[in-house]
Amino acid sequence: IMRVLELYSGIGGMHYALKESEVCHQVVAAVDINTTANDVYRHNFPSTALLNKTIEGITLEEFNQLSFDVILMSPPCQPFTRIGLQRDVADSRTRSFLHVVDLLPRLSKAPVFILLENVKGFEKSAAREYLLRTLRECGYAVQEMLVSPTHFGIPNSRLRYYLLAKLSGQKPFSIFVWTLMVSRTPHRLACNISDDSTEDPTPAPPSSSSSSPSPFPPQVCAPEYKTCPSLLKATLEAQKKKNQNHNLSVKQIQDFLEPQENLNLDQHFLPPKILLRYAQLLDIVRPTCRRSICFTKGYGKYVEGTGSVLQCCMDTSVEHVFPRLDQCSEEERVQKLLELKLRYFTPREVANLMGFPPTFSFPESVSTKQQYRLLGNSLNVVVVAKLLQLLLS
Numbered sequence: 001i002m003r004v005l006e007l008y009s010g011i012g013g014m015h016y017a018l019k020e021s022e023v024c025h026q027v028v029a030a031v032d033i034n035t036t037a038n039d040v041y042r043h044n045f046p047s048t049a050l051l052n053k054t055i056e057g058i059t060l061e062e063f064n065q066l067s068f069d070v071i072l073m074s075p076p077c078q079p080f081t082r083i084g085l086q087r088d089v090a091d092s093r094t095r096s097f098l099h100v101v102d103l104l105p106r107l108s109k110a111p112v113f114i115l116l117e118n119v120k121g122f123e124k125s126a127a128r129e130y131l132l133r134t135l136r137e138c139g140y141a142v143q144e145m146l147v148s149p150t151h152f153g154i155p156n157s158r159l160r161y162y163l164l165a166k167l168s169g170q171k172p173f174s175i176f177v178w179t180l181m182v183s184r185t186p187h188r189l190a191c192n193i194s195d196d197s198t199e200d201p202t203p204a205p206p207s208s209s210s211s212s213p214s215p216f217p218p219q220v221c222a223p224e225y226k227t228c229p230s231l232l233k234a235t236l237e238a239q240k241k242k243n244q245n246h247n248l249s250v251k252q253i254q255d256f257l258e259p260q261e262n263l264n265l266d267q268h269f270l271p272p273k274i275l276l277r278y279a280q281l282l283d284i285v286r287p288t289c290r291r292s293i294c295f296t297k298g299y300g301k302y303v304e305g306t307g308s309v310l311q312c313c314m315d316t317s318v319e320h321v322f323p324r325l326d327q328c329s330e331e332e333r334v335q336k337l338l339e340l341k342l343r344y345f346t347p348r349e350v351a352n353l354m355g356f357p358p359t360f361s362f363p364e365s366v367s368t369k370q371q372y373r374l375l376g377n378s379l380n381v382v383v384v385a386k387l388l389q390l391l392l393s
């Protein structure tokens with residue numbers, strides 16, 4: 001039985017992934033400072049020891065007493081996000097992580113396995129450099145990768161950096177993983193994915209013929225795109241979304257929705273004020289789509305880039321409503337937009353897309369906004385479960 005230490009435990013995404021992986025385990029302690037997240041964790045895992053304290057406050061002796069074989073951790077990602085300041089190790093939020101790395105060589109019993117999850121961007125950080133150097137010095141074999149749920153047939157983008165480490169003497173990492181996981185090294189990974197991409201890369205096919213066709217669809221060579229790069233970008237985005245919806249290896253959104261009769265829909269529709277102001281920025285999907293964008297902690301509060309919204313009325317279409325919208329009066333605009341019946345995904349639906357099992361629930365005291373916030377900070381359980389199987393078995 002593996003003794004697991006779950007650091008930055010949040011709402012317990014790692015714990016659910018462990019359960020899903022079917023590896024025989026015991027979580028010896030979970031640690032987090034967010035009291036709301038801890039309420040949710042305790043609600044779902046009442047018998048796990050949950051430490052409500054800062055990780056940098058845990059001493060070497062305390063760590064030694066826990067006597068764990070595995071560390072699972074998803075440290076705060078704000079210091080590394082592509083849209084943030086990228087203050088990296090200079091950001092005070094990285095302190096606790098550096099504390100963990102510092103303690104690693106000094107533990108009386110080195111953990112056999114480590115899994116770290118973070119945002120895309122971490123692969124270029126000094127924090128990663130420091131972790132890698134320490135792991136090498138301690139004799140770990142390491143594999144890193146960028147993986148999204150879409151690679152496992154789930155219609156939700158959440159491209160994340162993962163590091164798997166095992167102490168030398170363990171079974172080597174299986175090569176199979178790397179063909180599946182886009183690429184072998186973060187360097188190549190970083191090259192495969194353009195920096196501003198918000199969506200997932202498609203795993204690069206093995207380079208076969210040298211006469212590869214142009215990566216752009218032919219119509220983008222049209223002259224109007226030369227004078228208007230933003231139009232080109234929008235067209236490429238639209239094309240990409242269309243392609244994603246045709247990828248039959250990915251499930252449809254409707255497989256993750258709550259039964260409509262259970263929902264108080266009025267509560268979830270986007271209000272006219274938001275529609276008027278942000279219509280052009282919405283990422284709209286239908287139940288039959290095979291894609292959605294990453295749900296972040298601002299979902300339900302901010303609109304742009306925080307997660308997709310669902311079109312509930314199929315009698316009209318986005319293509320029908322949007323093109324002439326700016327020629328309409330405000331009143332007509334609202335009318336047209338309301339016809340689409342756009343609603344937010346419910347927290348339960350977001351949890352479904354993130355692979356949380358039906359047994360997962362929130363205590364009643366946690367508001368909808370807080371639920372979105374906590375889910376946005378969490379991880380995809382199905383993805384991490386697969387990685388744990390690869391790491392631990």
Ligand SMILES: C[S@@+](CC[C@H](N)C(=O)[O-])C[C@H]1O[C@@H](n2cnc3c(N)ncnc32)[C@H](O)[C@@H]1O
Binds near residue numbers: 055
């Ligand atoms: C990216 S989230 C991880 C979420 C978690 N994996 C889940 O499934 O919900 C980072 C978590 O680390 C916690 N955290 C941040 N700094 C911390 C620190 N210094 N000590 C303990 N917990 C911390 C935050 O409260 C947050 O819940």
